[in-house]
Amino acid sequence: AQKVTQAQTEISVVEKEDVTLDCVYETRDTTYYLFWYKQPPSGELVFLIRRNSFDEQNEISGRYSWNFQKSTSSFNFTITASQVVDSAVYFCALSEILTGANSKLTFGKGITLSVRP
Amino acid sequence: DAGVIQSPRHEVTEMGQEVTLRCKPISGHDYLFWYRQTMMRGLELLIYFNNNVPIDDSGMPEDRFSAKMPNASFSTLKIQPSEPRDSAVYFCASSPFNARGEKLFFGSGTQLSVL
Numbered sequence: 001a002q003k004v005t006q007a008q009t010e011i012s013v014v015e016k017e018d019v020t021l022d023c024v025y026e027t028r029d030t031t032y033y034l035f036w037y038k039q040p041p042s043g044e045l046v047f048l049i050r051r052n053s054f055d056e057q058n059e060i061s062g063r064y065s066w067n068f069q070k071s072t073s074s075f076n077f078t079i080t081a082s083q084v085v086d087s088a089v090y091f092c093a094l095s096e097i098l099t100g101a102n103s104k105l106t107f108g109k110g111i112t113l114s115v116r117p
Numbered sequence: 118d119a120g121v122i123q124s125p126r127h128e129v130t131e132m133g134q135e136v137t138l139r140c141k142p143i144s145g146h147d148y149l150f151w152y153r154q155t156m157m158r159g160l161e162l163l164i165y166f167n168n169n170v171p172i173d174d175s176g177m178p179e180d181r182f183s184a185k186m187p188n189a190s191f192s193t194l195k196i197q198p199s200e201p202r203d204s205a206v207y208f209c210a211s212s213p214f215n216a217r218g219e220k221l222f223f224g225s226g227t228q229l230s231v232l
Contacts, residue, residue: 035220037223042225043206043225043226043228044120044208044223044224044225044226045208045210045221045223046223047220047221047222050220091160103219104150104162104165104173105162105221107159107160108159109159110159110160
């Protein structure tokens with residue numbers, strides 16, 4: 001069975017600090033997708049990034065960066081110069097094949113990030 | 118474009134009552150998903166539909182839970198009778214495809230409290 005582990009449950013930082021959110025996954029698939037979603041206080045989950053298992057290049061988007069390492073089955077997320085608006089719950093997820101083209105996402109438990117002014 | 122719309126945002130009910138949660142997916146999305154979020158179990162997939170047909174309901178916890186999608190723009194999740202352990206946030210999500218790399222678009226959720 002597939003599994004996503006987000007060992008950190010809560011992180012608190014002061015504004016402008018860098019913070020890294022860890023994600024470790026387990027899968028038997030050779031082809032898979034990894035995701036990060038953000039859940040702000042308003043409640044809805046917002047897609048941040050998707051990564052194919054064959055693409056290990058790290059990605060940077062503004063203050064956000066992602067480090068994908070197949071050797072350690074990790075897909076970590078770093079926020080540089082954190083801001084109060086980054087306060088949210090962050091979920092890592094793994095796409096699992098069900099049948100044929102059908103799949104479903106397995107989510108981690110989420111990490112609550114609090115950024116203090 | 119409007120996103121996924123869920124109603125109500127909050128529902129408080131008493132044990133034994135019937136609860137109906139509603140969802141309007143994004144127009145043109147063929148897949149609709151119902152998730153439940155609790156502190157203990159995190160986000161769990163309950164059921165999903167493709168073109169209004171239920172494809173996988175293995176996540177539905179008990180027979181007290183049922184979901185329908187009478188047309189492409191509307192789905193309901195019903196709990197009858199409700200129990201306190203059903204208290205959770207219920208999310209609806211939609212996507213144009215269900216390929217492995219496809220992202221989901223989530224609604225704002227329904228916070229359900231069963232007293």
